[in-house]
Amino acid sequence: MTPMSGLRPKERTMKIHVYAGLKDYFEPEFEVEGEARNTDELKTLLVAINGKAEAMLSSCRFAVEEGFIDNAYKLNSHDTIVIIPPSSGG
Amino acid sequence: MTPMSGLRPKERTMKIHVYAGLKDYFEPEFEVEGEARNTDELKTLLVAINGKAEAMLSSCRFAVEEGFIDNAYKLNSHDTIVIIPPSSGG
């Protein structure tokens, strides 16, 4: 745990943006508290917040800025994680 | 030979319309004299007029009014025979 901005040590938070059908389960933008080093761990945190989102989350991609990330990407506390459901398709 | 319009018996004539590349060998509209009961016989008459048209004529279709005809069609002296080279294709 690293002290942030001179404040007392606190749990790490990450900014999350969700779109489309995921907004039925989460606010469009929110912060999640907890330790998630990669997207699999982030999914676990999110399912803990709302278990009903589990099925949809399993079909989602994740992005930071203009690029997709996979589970090998090491999440940083300053990243805004974008969660991307399947596209409009047909 | 059938007398036509009360005039003396004369050789049968057919009106011919040609298009596109065939106009390099024939006038756009002309009459051909001679006996042609079907399109094969008409081709023979036309090759006799201009032998250079033989190759192109072999790839042409024939039509009367708004319909294609094949060699089984019995040509009538009042028909205008339209000779149709291959279409513009590609």
Add this chain to the structure above:
Amino acid sequence: MTPSLSFRPAVGGREVLSAEPIDMVGMLAGAHHPGAGAVVLFSGEVRDNNRGRPVSHLEYEAYAPLAAKMIGEILAEAKTRWSLQIAVAQHRTGVVAVGDTAVVVITASAHRSEAYAANRYIIDRIKHEAPIWKCEHYADGTHEWGNNCNCHAVTGDVSKHIYESHG
């Protein structure tokens, strides 16, 4: 019966042959349908060269009564086969300048596969089968009737054509 000089209207009421510039924008504006989620437009345009030889313009000639009848039949067949809401086409006759449109085909259907497949089918059949011919006028002043359908060289029958898949 004499050959009709009036060209048969296409499904949408527009003539399928035109001696005047094609109103592509007007055709497209009219090609919407509340049940159609996909509209595909093809425009065949005059290129500035033919196999590298500079072209000044093209000239299209048609045996109009039969060409119009055939295009109408091709459109009607495609409309049925792919359950299209809209199938329209218009082909130029006369002189067409470089960059101008020689032929337009528009199809509309509920989903996109059908609109694409039908559009391609219609233009392929028009180009191979309708009695319409193209004369290339070159920048050097010469001209040439050509680029014609040559399917009969393979099929052995001037009425049999070879097409790519039409979905």
Add this chain to the structure above:
Amino acid sequence: MTPSLSFRPAVGGREVLSAEPIDMVGMLAGAHHPGAGAVVLFSGEVRDNNRGRPVSHLEYEAYAPLAAKMIGEILAEAKTRWSLQIAVAQHRTGVVAVGDTAVVVITASAHRSEAYAANRYIIDRIKHEAPIWKCEHYADGTHEWGNNCNCHAVTGDVSKHIYESHG
């Protein structure tokens, strides 16, 4: 680095995402090239029903920075692969009424096979891969995010999609 809020321009200089109605006529007017003999336009339009249920309107949401980047890359790839003279696209965001256009793709090439194949490729990839989502608003007041790409159910990978042949 913060995510860019300006959408990347498409190959033709037009933005690939638009919150305003798509100027399809203007796009088509600009999509001519003296070396292109074939122009193909696809317009995806809002149908009045979804599987028979009356639709009042659609709403499109996009993760704009990534969607714009991806569409630009898809267009550039198609342009190279099929030697296109022109490849442009624009996708709506926000509310789109029944009968209005949600997405337009225009391709131009020397011959028609390439323009058709590339056009289909571009719209398929945009629909399956770009982060753009559709919410159906029904006449009964309900709404539903859906009709989504479901390829991962077959491929087992949310990044792997199934396409029909692209010539």
